Amino acid sequence: MKAQVKWIGEEMFLGTSESGHTIVLDANAGALAPSPLESVLISLGGCSSVDVVSILEKARQKIKGCKVEIEAKRVDSVPKLFSDIHLHFVVEGEGISAKHVERAVSLSADKYCSVALMLNKSVQITHDFEIIEI
Template identity: 35%
Template sequence: MIRIEMNRVAGDYGFEAKDANGHSLTTDTSPEGGGTNAGVRPMQMLLMALGGCSGIDVAMILKKKRQELTGFRMDISGEREAGREPSLWKTVHVIFDLQGHNLDQAKAEQACQLSMDKYCSVAETLRRAGAEITWEVRVTA
């Protein structure tokens, strides 16, 4: 069983989340929502989780394929449902920007596809909630 501890640390809505290993992050809401902007919004954190989950997958797959990454960046954007509560992610787009010496485009695309369609639990969680997830892969030397 996984356990996360949440403690209010800033204003009315600012919380610190801590895992069993002592890693922590702060969440909050916008000043318009009554918060103090002291941390990441929880829905943004879902997109960060998608990047973290998929990033680990892609790096692992490429390592197994003996593809050396010298740089790895992702740009993740999304649009939420308008006028609904709760307002879920409607669309999410991920740009994988991979750098490496002799990095093979086809292997990079396959690694990203495997992550997004097969291995990334966060992507599947978002999809089951109705999000349409698209992605593209850019490879540079």
């Protein structure tokens, strides 16, 4: 897997993936686009959500929606690394089993999500969920 990041002016950078997709990053605290660290959180949420949805679908759960709200804390010293990240999954559907959601979230965090597994080495990652019946 390869990627490229190119400076496009001021504190803006254009990231291009090997598959040709692009993302703009803003090193100015995310004023005009996500900051690099915000993009890490988005990547963590995306990776985890892919797993959770896939696992729930394989368990024949009737999910209609899934989102994850992510909150992170950073250390006070430089570099301002993440110390803690919390993922709150909100799963919508019909007759969704809490046991299945708990299993899906745990499997993602502990076994499948590459981003979480990399971050776990230095960041305390926690998670919980809620189910909304629709």
